Amino acid sequence: MLVSSKELLLTAKQKHFAIPSANFVDEISAKAHIEVAEEMNLPLILSFAQVHSKYQSLEEAANIGKYYANKAKVPVVLHLDHGEDFDFIKRAIDLGFTSVMIDASNETLNENIRITKEVVDYAHAHDVCVEAEIGHVGTGVSIDALSEAKSVYTSVEEAIKLTQETNLDSLAVSIGTAHGSYKGTPVINFERLKELSEALDVPLVLHGGSSSGDENLSRCAKKGIAKINIYTDFILNAYKNLQENEAKDYFAVKTLLKDGIKDILRRYYKVFSTQNI
Numbered sequence: 191m192l193v194s195s196k197e198l199l200l201t202a203k204q205k206h207f208a209i210p211s212a213n214f215v216d217e218i219s220a221k222a223h224i225e226v227a228e229e230m231n232l233p234l235i236l237s238f239a240q241v242h243s244k245y246q247s248l249e250e251a252a253n254i255g256k257y258y259a260n261k262a263k264v265p266v267v268l269h270l271d272h273g274e275d276f277d278f279i280k281r282a283i284d285l286g287f288t289s290v291m292i293d294a295s296n297e298t299l300n301e302n303i304r305i306t307k308e309v310v311d312y313a314h315a316h317d318v319c320v321e322a323e324i325g326h327v328g329t330g331v332s333i334d335a336l337s338e339a340k341s342v343y344t345s346v347e348e349a350i351k352l353t354q355e356t357n358l359d360s361l362a363v364s365i366g367t368a369h370g371s372y373k374g375t376p377v378i379n380f381e382r383l384k385e386l387s388e389a390l391d392v393p394l395v396l397h398g399g400s401s402s403g404d405e406n407l408s409r410c411a412k413k414g415i416a417k418i419n420i421y422t423d424f425i426l427n428a429y430k431n432l433q434e435n436e437a438k439d440y441f442a443v444k445t446l447l448k449d450g451i452k453d454i455l456r457r458y459y460k461v462f463s464t465q466n467i
Contacts, residue, residue: 192259195267195289195319198233199360199393199416201467208411208462211235211395212455213271213421215245217254218444219428222451224258224266230456232464233264235289235417239271240278248278252285265467269321271419279309283318291362295323299348306356314357321395321417322356324349325364346385353392360393360417365410367398378406380413387414395419400426404461411462420458424451 202209214220214236227234236259238251246254252268259266269289273279279290290313294305306322313320325344344363353361363386366378376398386394393416399407400422407418431450437443 191262191265192256192286192288193265193267194317195235195269195417196359198235198265198267198467202416202464203393203414205465206412206414206463207465208396208407208415208418209233209235209464210399210455210458210462211237211269211271211417211419212424213237213239213242213419214251214255215242215425218448219424219451220254220258222424222448223455224262225448226452226455226459227264227266228262230459231264231466232459233266233467234262235267235269237269237271237419238287239421240274241272248281249285252282252287256286273309276305276308276312280312283313283316287318289319289321289359291321291323293323293362295325295362295364299324299351303352303355306352306358310356310358319359320356321360321362322352322358323362323364323395323397324352343379343382344386346382346389349386350389353390358392360395361390362395362397365396367396367402376402376406378402378410380409383410383413383415393417399423399458404457407458408461408463418458418462420454423454423458427451427454 212223255268267289268287270282270287272293273291292306292309294302310320325342365383366376395417396415397419399418399420428447428450432446435446
């Protein structure tokens with residue numbers, strides 16, 4: 191069933207677990223994510239990033255996401271990940287996304303507030319939740335870079351100001367992860383996470399979950415992160431599964447790719463201690 195993210199994330203925050211935000215780039219990946227969610231009887235945030243509109247259009251993503259979400263037997267949020275501008279985000283809302291992210295983290299704080307508030311005002315008028323970002327999650331060794339900028343830790347004071355002045359629903363914070371994959375395991379600033387979790391009432395989001403280490407991510411879920419984004423691990427494991435197994439035809443290729451994605455999501459559901467809602 192297609193749902194809002196608001197109650198799901200608030201419940202995750204209160205009960206100290208995280209919900210995976212699984213990015214999809216086509217029908218194969220969308221279907222893989224939904225099938226695992228149903229198999230494990232767990233909620234899912236099905237995410238499509240603006241940067242991935244080079245692989246499928248926003249309209250295609252909306253149609254695919256809504257189709258599979260509406261058929262699902264578990265709660266599914268259709269989320270726009272890393273929305274970069276108001277026009278694109280507005281289109282996503284008008285097309286039926288139930289949650290959107292505005293990423294103005296590279297802007298000054300005042301400009302981030304202005305842009306985020308514009309998105310919040312429009313989204314809330316359409317019963318759509320809004321995620322914003324403060325601090326900045328840069329890239330590791332990325333196969334699909336969202337930004338080449340280095341990560342900047344989230345300031346507690348700035349996070350409070352952005353949250354209070356925009357009425358956002360969830361906040362992506364930077365505590366040591368990066369988009370893409372890593373040469374090693376990142377060092378997470380759990381002290382900063384503790385400070386942010388205690389200072390803010392809204393659910394917190396962690397971007398750059400791929401390859402961040404199961405122990406790190408499990409601890410993040412228990413210590414205040416309600417939503418963890420995964421993308422790169424899905425793509426890498428799908429290709430790895432294809433390389434390691436013989437595919438005799440087109441349909442076998444699709445199955446191997448989907449199975450590689452599904453294995454990763456099953457693992458992260460367990461790592462995040464996700465609960466049925």
